[in-house]
Amino acid sequence: MQWHSVGEFFAMGGYALYVWGSFGACALLMVAEPFLARRRLIEVRRSLIRERLADELESQQRTR
Amino acid sequence: MGDHGGIEDCIRVSQSIVQWFRFASPQSFYPLAGRMVPWFWAAAAIFGIAGLWMSFFVAPTDAQQGEGYRIIFVHVPASWMSMFIYLVMAFWAGLGLALNTRVSSMMAQALAPTGALMAALSLWTGALWGKPMWGAWWVWDARLTSELILFFLYLGFMALQAAIDDPRRADKAGAILALVGVVNIPIIYFSVKWWNTLHQGSSVNLAKSSMATTMLWGMLLMALAFWMYSIAVALMRVRAIILERERHTEWVKHAVA
Amino acid sequence: MNPFLATVRRDVLLAMRRKSEVLTAVFFFVIVTSLFPLGIGPEPVLLKKIAPGILWVAALLATLLGLPRLFAADHGDGTLEQMVLSPSPLGLLVAGKILAHWLLCGLPLVLLAPVLGLQFDLDASALGVLTLALLLGTPLLSLIGAIGAALTLGVRGGGVLLALLVLPLYIPALIFGAGAVEAHIAGLDVGGHLSLLAAMLVLAAFFAPWATTAGLRIALE
Amino acid sequence: MNPFLATVRRDVLLAMRRKSEVLTAVFFFVIVTSLFPLGIGPEPVLLKKIAPGILWVAALLATLLGLPRLFAADHGDGTLEQMVLSPSPLGLLVAGKILAHWLLCGLPLVLLAPVLGLQFDLDASALGVLTLALLLGTPLLSLIGAIGAALTLGVRGGGVLLALLVLPLYIPALIFGAGAVEAHIAGLDVGGHLSLLAAMLVLAAFFAPWATTAGLRIALE
């Protein structure tokens, strides 16, 4: 292994900004994207459930 | 014997076609996708961890570029995926246009943002690599330019689909655009390449002659991780799209119980 | 009369009725090419160097500017519906419209380019190559542009979305077109560039009317 | 609500409804700036030299592209008639529309220009001057453009005629705007350029809404 200390690892031989900028951007976007996709799914589900509730309420009122 | 095998083959093929159409219905694809997603996440995580280990702790320091070269482990996979996803997206879109299978159009729609993301990452990491290596964030090199155009093609596809309300119409229009784009990508690639080399010798050239095998492995593992990630996230997105579009059908009402 | 020719005639007639239309497309080309020396400064060597690029980009933008109107007017007043329902094949009518667009927006640029090239001090043979490249390139621009125009028809954000879709596809034409002139100035052979342009033109002539027709049918649904 | 603010809000809302509209104006700017290197060739020194000119011309064309729609939509569906007949002063409504146009077409360009400048390898202080010049220049472009849009409203050959009318008026903005950046790169003082831009902006802010209003009334007659 070529790293002698944690500091050296993070310094990346002077290329810290570039290397961590790249890996960081990848990490950020690749965490954000699934998160957004998941939220989209949850939101559709939630609105579907809401709609069902509204249907039920309406039919209750009608039978009453 | 040969005859017999032929018939069996026919049956198998037709069965798989039937199977394929079964999964081509949103109703059966939705749960299938749901079951596949965790597996792809797991694979992405495993390959990703292994790849990161290789890229930071196994692969040696590059003689010319020092530690800066390690950007390669995200840059190349992102670049590859951005190109590959476009092909897959156009394939699904074209299938949807030709056979009117709804799921394939939805798949194309789900892939586009991931492809755009990969193109953006390729541009971003490339720019961050270029500054220390060439001293400029951006040069009008053939590869860079065609990647930029690819990014625009993704954006165009997404903008067109977003601009059309009726999903059926959006699918068809998007499919035509994606197919036209596929015809154009090789043309663009070669034109840009030729354009660039006509002017100046490639002052822009990475010494990639003797890549250490550990480097190569790191890159391949990372590429696999990116691949698995793309599939997983596209499947997640296609599930949302299926629910959005099919929200008035009975099965969706039951599925979300 | 043949429906194809009838469409060409109709569109040309319509453009002539709005007299200024043809002239102003040309003026746009002229003005854009004249803007750059103003923005960049008056160094002759520099200007000569960038002349092919600027002339091509200007031609490309001038073509682009006319594209949204290619189908929009017919769509807005219901004529397009009538064309779809007409007994004549839609592909023929669409091809006629594309040809008319080139006659009105492309051809004048081809004819004018040599004059504008003089402004940048290009010599006669370079002007010849420029004109030839534009002659091959501008129909290509019209053909590709028609696909974009059909796909964005009646869509929110039309005109600019069209630019977004079409410009990336224009890039090969731009590179080979401007490249031909630059290569000629640098003393290289231009046959390769021009035959590639011609090949792309043939390819587009086959596929673009088809894709455009499909796009129009979708737009009307 | 104040009719001025109501107009701004309405136009922004309309643009947002057509989601892609705002984004694509910006994309157009991005794509046009990227086209020039493709036409001209990839030499960094040359590109850096012509960068300010190219960015300014692109900003100008991007603004121009949105102009025909400034009043055309309201004219086509009769809303403009209603605005003329409205109890609120027409000048106020027009000023609101111009401000909305700048917010949608001008401001995003100002914000984006530094990023695009990077593509041409401009340094940080040059990018600062570029941004400042655009911040002063783009409202000027919107104000002048509005006059042209009003005058060409409903006129045959509209869009391109508009370009023809407006581009000559844009030239001072282009010269001083691009000139400021070039002067800065050449190590000269840029105060003069910028204050001239500011002076033109103030002048236009006073007169343009008035002239636009008059143009609109004529167009509706």
Place this chain on the structure above:
Amino acid sequence: MLNVSGLACSRGERRLFADVGFSLSPGEWLHVQGENGSGKTSLMRLLVGLSPADAGSILWRDEPTPSAEFRRDLIYLGHHAAVKEDLTPLENLRLAAALDGIALDERAALAALIRLGLRGREELPVRVLSAGQKRRVLLARLLTRPAILWVLDEAFNALDVAAVKLLGDLIAEHLANRGMAVLTSHQPLPVPGGKTLTL
């Protein structure tokens, strides 16, 4: 209140009408009749001040038009839909009011739309509405903007039977409140009384 005299209008080389005059007092309305192309729309546009007359005078409250006061007192609905296709009926109505400098709360706007039979369409973009529904969105403005003089050009076009009756009732109500109206139509109008002007 409205006094028109000696009005003349020509288009191209054709004199459409000359010496047209009439006057309206509160509670009165005028039916402008004539064949296609006889100049009804042209007259309306002169009346509201959108185009200048060749001759003649138009006085509102004894002052020449177009004055700011006249514009405040006037609603003109023409052949055009004058609604934004991308906005919903509700947004259209509220923004039109805001442009006129009038405060219109959601409740009042909704009530107007519902009165015009657009229940359930408040949130759709106008683009997808039917021809008649688009006209109704425009007509809702009659309820949300107080004005004394209504100038309606072919307002009954594209409306179904129920909507024609509704609009007739609205006009009658308006007249009963000392309003005035100038209407054109090729169909018989469901409003009683009224002067007639034939071009």
Place this chain on the structure above:
Amino acid sequence: MLNVSGLACSRGERRLFADVGFSLSPGEWLHVQGENGSGKTSLMRLLVGLSPADAGSILWRDEPTPSAEFRRDLIYLGHHAAVKEDLTPLENLRLAAALDGIALDERAALAALIRLGLRGREELPVRVLSAGQKRRVLLARLLTRPAILWVLDEAFNALDVAAVKLLGDLIAEHLANRGMAVLTSHQPLPVPGGKTLTL
């Protein structure tokens, strides 16, 4: 000749109609009725093949539409004017015929325009014509293009009394020549007989 069955159409989340069916033989016509927004225009567009139906079949001469033959036999005039504002009525008529691949000489075109009461307007750009005159230019196509099935959406809109009668006569003539027609209108139609379909 025209057999429609089981037609269904929905827009957005709203089902406009389902299971609509009718058939027309030569000499028959159908009046599609319904309130604003009930789906008349949508039905017409399905019928001529401009938009796809959710379900159902449309047969013309026992073959599914849209076929080339169907397009040859069909004239559809919709809400839109479908005339070029910059051209004269005469040019409009002749170019429309040329696009359809039909030879139309000046004499025949002029005769059609005159029959529609556009005498004296043949050489004006359509832009300056009145609303009713524009409709008449469009309607002149009924005379210049031979077709068996006329699909007219609100064709009586904006027409004055004389023109309404004229169009009624044209339709009656067409039916007498073994033609067919599908019409919508909110006014009573001046054509005798006819089936009715209420949406």
